[in-house]
Amino acid sequence: MDEPKIEDPIAELITNYHELNSSVIEELDEEPSALEFMRFVARNTPFVVRGAALDWQATRTWSVDYLKAFLGDEPVNVAVTPEGNADAPTPYTSPQDGTTTLVFAKPHEEDQPFSTFLDYLTTQEHTPPDSESSPSKPKEIRYAQTQNDNLRAEYRPLFSAVPPSIPWARIALARDPDAINLWIGNSRSVTALHKDNYENVYVQVAGRKHFVLLPPVCHAAVGERLLRPAVYTRTLKGSATGEDGEGLKLMLEEDGEAVPFATWDPDRPGENATPYSALVQPTRVTLEPGDMLYLPCMWYHKVSQSCSPEGVCIAVNYWYDMDFTGPLYPLSTFVRSVSNQEK
C-alpha cells in the first residue's frame, strides 16, 4: 500500500472536500421547506430531522402484534443469509482449488408467512448468544429488504400509516417517489457500504439504525473491485423455511456478470484499505424512532441496526430519482474512472 503522492489529485480532492465540509451531520430543528431542502440537494449534503415522524401513524402504532394483526400469515419476501450479509462482499472458498476470493454474496430469497418471519426475528433477538449452540438455535439471519417499492406492493395494507410522499421532497424535486421501501430486520443484519442513484429520505419507525456515510468524492477510498456474484442456497432437505443457517451454501453464479462493489468497511479501516482510505472522515449518525435522514444521491452508506424492546428494527424510506443532468453525475463517473486508472 503506497502513500498517496504529494499533489496527487485524488488525495487533494478528498482533503479539499473535507476542509470545506463538516463531517458532523447537520441537524434541522424541523422539517425543511421545499426551498431549504433544495439547498441541501444542491450541496449534495445530508441532514437529519430528529423526531420529524414521531406523529406518523406507523411510528405510533407499528408494534409486532399490530403488524401481525394487519398482515397475519401473508407471504413476504425474506432475504436469508448466515451472517446478516445480504448483498455484501464475502469470502468464498473454491471447492476446486481451495483458494479464497471476495465475491458479491446475494441472499437466499424466499417467501415466508409474515408472522413466522416476525417471530423468528424477535426470538433470535431475545436469545442470549451463549444459548445459540442449543439445538433450537435461531442461526440464520433474516431481513425483509426488497428495495422494490414493497410498501406499495406486498406490504400495501400498511401503506396508509405513512405519508404517500414527503411533501418538501416532492415539491422540491417535482416528482413522486420512485419507490417506498419497508425494511424489517433485527440487529444481526448489516447493509454493506454501497451507493444508490437516488435522493433518499429515510425514516426510522422502531429500533435504531446506525449510518456511516461517505460523500461521492471518496470513491478511491472504498476499494471498489469487480466481484463475482454468488448466491446463498438452501441445501438441507425439507428446509423451505429452515431454521438452520448451516443449510445455506454460497454458490457462484456461473454466468453472472461481475459487480463493481466497495470492499472497504469504514468500521474495519485496516482491511481492504486503499492509499486514500485514511483520508476519509466518515459521517456517523444514529436514527432513533421518528428521526428522518436525507441521504443525498451517490453517497456511500453502511447501515447497521439495533432493535426496539420488542426485538425488531423497522424503517421506511422514500427513493426519488436523482437528476442526471448537471455536472455531478458525469463528475462522479470521472472520479471513478481516474481512481480506477490509478490501480
Added chain:
Amino acid sequence: MDEPKIEDPIAELITNYHELNSSVIEELDEEPSALEFMRFVARNTPFVVRGAALDWQATRTWSVDYLKAFLGDEPVNVAVTPEGNADAPTPYTSPQDGTTTLVFAKPHEEDQPFSTFLDYLTTQEHTPPDSESSPSKPKEIRYAQTQNDNLRAEYRPLFSAVPPSIPWARIALARDPDAINLWIGNSRSVTALHKDNYENVYVQVAGRKHFVLLPPVCHAAVGERLLRPAVYTRTLKGSATGEDGEGLKLMLEEDGEAVPFATWDPDRPGENATPYSALVQPTRVTLEPGDMLYLPCMWYHKVSQSCSPEGVCIAVNYWYDMDFTGPLYPLSTFVRSVSNQEK
C-alpha cells in the same frame, strides 16, 4: 496535438456531460420562483428569461442623453486597450530578444469624465471603418468594466433604476449580491473566455451581448496556461485622455505573478486548441435589451457586444457569492488538477 486516448477519463467526462445536457440554453417564459431557480443552481445550468427586465427603469430610460444628464462630467474608471482586449491573452514581443509569447494583458485604467467617455464610444461606433485612417480616427478601445460593485459606488446615482437584488436569487441563495456591476462599452470590446466563482444574473439594458458558454467540466478544453501579466501604458506625452491607441504600449509587470488563464477561443477553434477542445459543444446565447441570463458559477464565458442605435452597449449584472460547500468546487479543482497533469 494528440487525439485523446480511448477511455480517456477527461474525454469521457466532456462527452458524458454533453450527452446528458443540452447545449441549447433553456428559455423560461417568466422569471422563476426561488425554488425553480434553486433547481437550476443545483444543476449548475444556465437559463435565459427574455424580456424579464423590459419594465426596469434602466431599460426604459437609459439613453445616452439621459445618462449624461444624470452623471455629467463625473469621473468614471475606463479600461483602455488598443484592440478591445482588456484582461485577455495577447501576444507580446520581447524588445530584448524579439520572441513573441502570450501574456495576460490588463487594460490601461484611467478616470475620464463620463460624458467624454460616452461621446467617445458613440463616435467610434458611428465612424465607418474606412475613415479610421483619418487624423481624427478614434482608435483605442474604451470599456467601463470595473467589476467592483461599481453600480453601488461610482455609478451610485443610477442605482435606483435597477432592483437592489434579484428577488428569486436573493431568496434562493439566502444572501444579498456581493457586487452589482455596470458595463458600458461598444462593439469593439470583447471579454475573453474566463470563469468566475459567482452565481451571475446578467441583465441586458441597451444593445446586445453575445455569450459563448462552456460548463466547468470543460477545463481541459480551454487551454489554460500560466500567463505573465502585462499592462497597457500610455506613452505619448500629454495624452491623459489621448485619442490615439498608438500611444498604448504593453509592458510586462516585472514582479507580477503569472495568471492561469484560458487561451482557447471557441470562436477560433483551431488556435490554442487542446486535444479536448473539439469535444466541447459551446452554448451560445444573445441577450437583447430586457433579457436576463443566469450564468452559473464556474462556467466559462466569452462575451462580445453589439450596440444600440445610439452606439453603446449597456448591461448590469448581479454577482452572488457561490456556495463552496458540497462537491462541485472540490470536483472542479480535481478536473483542473487531472487536466493539468496530462499536459
